[in-house]
Amino acid sequence: MDYLKTVVPSQLIAERGSNLVVINPGSANVRIGLAQQDCPISVPHCIARRTSQVPKKNVQDQLLNSQITTVQHMERERAYDIIASLLKIRFLDEEVMNGQYPQKMGRVDALPQQSNSKKDTVIPWTDVFEKGTSSSSVEGSSQRLGESSTQNEDNVDDGPSSTEPKYREYIIGEEALRIPPNEPYCLRRPIRRGHFNISMYYPAQQVIEDMHCIWDWVLTEKLHIPPSERHMYSAVIVVPESFDNREMKEVISVVLRDLHFNTAVVHQEGLAAVFGNGLSTACVVNIGAQVTSVICIEDGVALPTTQIILRYGGEDISRCLLWTQRHHQTWPAIRTDPLTRPIDLLMLNQLRVSHCQIREGEVEAFAVVHSYEHGAPPGFHKTRLTALNVPPMGLFYPMLLVPDVYPPPPRTWFSDNEDMLEETWDFSRRSDMSDGYFSGGGGYFPMWDNYPIFHSKPKKQDCIGLADAITKSILSTGRIDLQRKLFCSMQLIGGVAMTEGLISAVEERVLHAIPSHEAIDTVEVLQSRTNPAFVPWKGGAILGILDYVRDAWIHREDWIRNGVHIPSARKYKDSYFLQAQSMSYINN
Structure with a gap:
C-alpha cells in the first residue's frame, strides 16, 4: 500500500494494465478492452448462425407472446395521460387545437442540416x-434463396470449386442485427433481461457456446489477442447485479x-461504477438496454439489502416511442416490428438517442424513418415525430413501457440461485466427483450439476418506477446519516443515463417520493466523469489494477481442477472489501 501512495497513476496503469482484460457483459452489449485503454470495444451481444432449419426461425429467443393484453x-x-398532465402536453386522444395547454414547440433535431441525408441515417x-x-453472385444467390426456402446446407456450401457464393458460418455484433430476414441465419442473444437467455428453444449449452464465441471473436479480431497468448493475460469480469451465482x-x-x-x-457493476467515477459512497442507478438496477455502496462495500432489479430499459423506451x-x-404506413426484426430496433434506438428528452411542453421533430422490406432497398419516409418527451418518462411510470413482453428465464435452471453478495463460494470438489466433469478444453460437461443445491429466495425484481426504486433502496439502509449522504450521491450510469433532462427529472421525482416523515430535504445526482455507458468497465479496470495481488483472484488450474479455491479459507465476497488506502488513492 505504501507503493500505491507514491506511484504515478500512469506508471501503475502501464505496469499492470497491459496484460489485464476487462469484460463487462450486458443484455444488449458486451464491453471488452485492456485496462490501460481509455474505453472498451462495445459490441452488440448477439450472434447469428447459419441454419438449414425449415421453416426457419429468424430469432432464437424466449419470447412467448408479443401481444399486450387489454388491461396492459x-x-x-x-x-400516458398522467405523464401528459405533468409535462403540460395534450392527452393521448386530444387534438392539438383543443389542447388544455398552449403548445411550446421545441425542435430537437440532433443531426446537423448538412449531414441530415439519407446516407447518414440509413442502416x-x-x-x-x-x-x-x-x-452479382450475391444478388443471384439471394434471389434463388427467396425462390426456394427448402435449400439445405449441403446445397448452400458446395466447396471451394463451386460457383455458388459461400455463406459465413456465423456473424457477430451489429452485423448480425442487420442480416436480411430471407437469409439462412438464426439470431441468438445469450443474455436477455439481465439473465442467461435460457428457454426450451435456447438450451443452456448453446447459450454458453454462443457467449464464448462472441467474446473469443472480440478478443481475437478487435483486441488482437489470439488464444495462444491468453495465458499471459488476466481477466476482470464486471457482472450485472441481476446475475445469479450459477450464471457467474x-x-x-x-x-x-x-x-x-x-x-x-x-x-x-455497482461497486465498479463507484470506482469508475472516483467515489467511495453512492447510490448507483444503472439504466441499461433491458434492465435497470439500483444498489447502494458505502465506503467501497456493496450493501446487498439495498439491491433492486427493474426489468425495463432503453429498448423498452424505443418500443414505446414507436x-x-x-x-x-x-408513423408512416410501413411495417416496423422491433421484436422480430432487429434492424427495426436499431433504427428505433437511433431515433430515441437522437430525439428523446425530458422537459415540459410539446417536443416535436422532423426525422427520416426507414422501412426495410424483403428483397428491396431501404425506403425513406420523412415524418414529424411528436410527444418525444413521453417515452423516457416511462422510467418513472413503467406501465407505459409494458416491460413484460420478454418474461424472465425459467427459474428451474437456477437451482443454486444464491445471492452473489450473501453466500460463500468456498466449494471443494466432492470425493465422488470424477475428473471427467472438469474439462480442460472447450467441451461442456455438467460440472455444476454435481454441486450441492442451495435454496434461497430469488432476487427482488420489482415493477415500480425509477424514483420509487431509488427511494426504497436508500431508505432500506436504516441509518439517517447514510441516507442523507446517499440521497446527495446518486450516480446514473448506463446508456440511457445520457438522456437529456433525465438528471433533473430524477432529482425532482426522488425528492417528491421521499415520505414526509423522513428528515431529508436535499437530493443530488452527481455528474459522471466519463461516458456513463462505460463507467462500470472503467471501474473494473481500476479495481483490477489496484487489487492485482489479492487472494480473490482465481487461477485457471485451480478452477478447472477444484472449482473455487480460496486460500486461507477467505470468502470470495471479500473481494468487495478493498482497503481504505486503495480508495484514498482513487480519490486523490
Whole structure:
C-alpha cells in the first residue's frame, strides 16, 4: 500500500494494465478492452448462425407472446395521460387545437442540416457472404434463396470449386442485427433481461457456446489477442447485479477454461461504477438496454439489502416511442416490428438517442424513418415525430413501457440461485466427483450439476418506477446519516443515463417520493466523469489494477481442477472489501 501512495497513476496503469482484460457483459452489449485503454470495444451481444432449419426461425429467443393484453393497454394509456398532465402536453386522444395547454414547440433535431441525408441515417444490410464473392453472385444467390426456402446446407456450401457464393458460418455484433430476414441465419442473444437467455428453444449449452464465441471473436479480431497468448493475460469480469451465482460460475468457466485466461476475478457493476467515477459512497442507478438496477455502496462495500432489479430499459423506451407515434398517427404506413426484426430496433434506438428528452411542453421533430422490406432497398419516409418527451418518462411510470413482453428465464435452471453478495463460494470438489466433469478444453460437461443445491429466495425484481426504486433502496439502509449522504450521491450510469433532462427529472421525482416523515430535504445526482455507458468497465479496470495481488483472484488450474479455491479459507465476497488506502488513492 505504501507503493500505491507514491506511484504515478500512469506508471501503475502501464505496469499492470497491459496484460489485464476487462469484460463487462450486458443484455444488449458486451464491453471488452485492456485496462490501460481509455474505453472498451462495445459490441452488440448477439450472434447469428447459419441454419438449414425449415421453416426457419429468424430469432432464437424466449419470447412467448408479443401481444399486450387489454388491461396492459388500458394501463399504458392511463400512464400516458398522467405523464401528459405533468409535462403540460395534450392527452393521448386530444387534438392539438383543443389542447388544455398552449403548445411550446421545441425542435430537437440532433443531426446537423448538412449531414441530415439519407446516407447518414440509413442502416445497410449485412453482406452474409465471405469476402471475395462478387456482388452479382450475391444478388443471384439471394434471389434463388427467396425462390426456394427448402435449400439445405449441403446445397448452400458446395466447396471451394463451386460457383455458388459461400455463406459465413456465423456473424457477430451489429452485423448480425442487420442480416436480411430471407437469409439462412438464426439470431441468438445469450443474455436477455439481465439473465442467461435460457428457454426450451435456447438450451443452456448453446447459450454458453454462443457467449464464448462472441467474446473469443472480440478478443481475437478487435483486441488482437489470439488464444495462444491468453495465458499471459488476466481477466476482470464486471457482472450485472441481476446475475445469479450459477450464471457467474458459468461465466468464470468460459473465461478460464474456454478463453484460456491465466487468472480472473469477478466484481459487481455497482461497486465498479463507484470506482469508475472516483467515489467511495453512492447510490448507483444503472439504466441499461433491458434492465435497470439500483444498489447502494458505502465506503467501497456493496450493501446487498439495498439491491433492486427493474426489468425495463432503453429498448423498452424505443418500443414505446414507436407506440406513441402510431397512436398519434405520425408513423408512416410501413411495417416496423422491433421484436422480430432487429434492424427495426436499431433504427428505433437511433431515433430515441437522437430525439428523446425530458422537459415540459410539446417536443416535436422532423426525422427520416426507414422501412426495410424483403428483397428491396431501404425506403425513406420523412415524418414529424411528436410527444418525444413521453417515452423516457416511462422510467418513472413503467406501465407505459409494458416491460413484460420478454418474461424472465425459467427459474428451474437456477437451482443454486444464491445471492452473489450473501453466500460463500468456498466449494471443494466432492470425493465422488470424477475428473471427467472438469474439462480442460472447450467441451461442456455438467460440472455444476454435481454441486450441492442451495435454496434461497430469488432476487427482488420489482415493477415500480425509477424514483420509487431509488427511494426504497436508500431508505432500506436504516441509518439517517447514510441516507442523507446517499440521497446527495446518486450516480446514473448506463446508456440511457445520457438522456437529456433525465438528471433533473430524477432529482425532482426522488425528492417528491421521499415520505414526509423522513428528515431529508436535499437530493443530488452527481455528474459522471466519463461516458456513463462505460463507467462500470472503467471501474473494473481500476479495481483490477489496484487489487492485482489479492487472494480473490482465481487461477485457471485451480478452477478447472477444484472449482473455487480460496486460500486461507477467505470468502470470495471479500473481494468487495478493498482497503481504505486503495480508495484514498482513487480519490486523490
